[in-house]
Amino acid sequence: MVLPVALLLLATAHFLDYTTFLLMIGRHGLEAELNPLAVFIIERTGLLGLTVAKASAVLLAGASAMIIIRRRRTLAGVVLGFGIAIGMLGAFSNVLTI
Numbered sequence: 001m002v003l004p005v006a007l008l009l010l011a012t013a014h015f016l017d018y019t020t021f022l023l024m025i026g027r028h029g030l031e032a033e034l035n036p037l038a039v040f041i042i043e044r045t046g047l048l049g050l051t052v053a054k055a056s057a058v059l060l061a062g063a064s065a066m067i068i069i070r071r072r073r074t075l076a077g078v079v080l081g082f083g084i085a086i087g088m089l090g091a092f093s094n095v096l097t098i
Contacts, residue, residue, distance in 0.1 A: 003069060006080040007062050013087025014058045018051070020094035032097050035090070058083070 024032050033039050042050045061083040069076035
């Protein structure tokens with residue numbers, strides 16, 4: 001039961017990061033974004049590229065945890081916990097800017 005909840009939290013954290021990012025750049029422009037990788041991606045590929053990159057990162061983290069959990073539960077928890085924390089940190093920093 002823990003894995004589905006953690007996967008849901010991972011997706012939710014990154015959805016919040018993404019939606020607050022959209023609000024932030026709508027109000028303050030791309031220069032308000034603190035993540036240089038996100039700026040690089042959006043400048044070169046636009047919003048679609050950033051959306052694909054973000055979704056891919058979430059899918060990679062979730063799939064990795066699902067594979068790892070069979071043999072290394074703690075490592076899978078670290079992967080998911082790190083992914084959740086990164087998403088929430090991004091959302092939090094965006095909200096502070098908004």
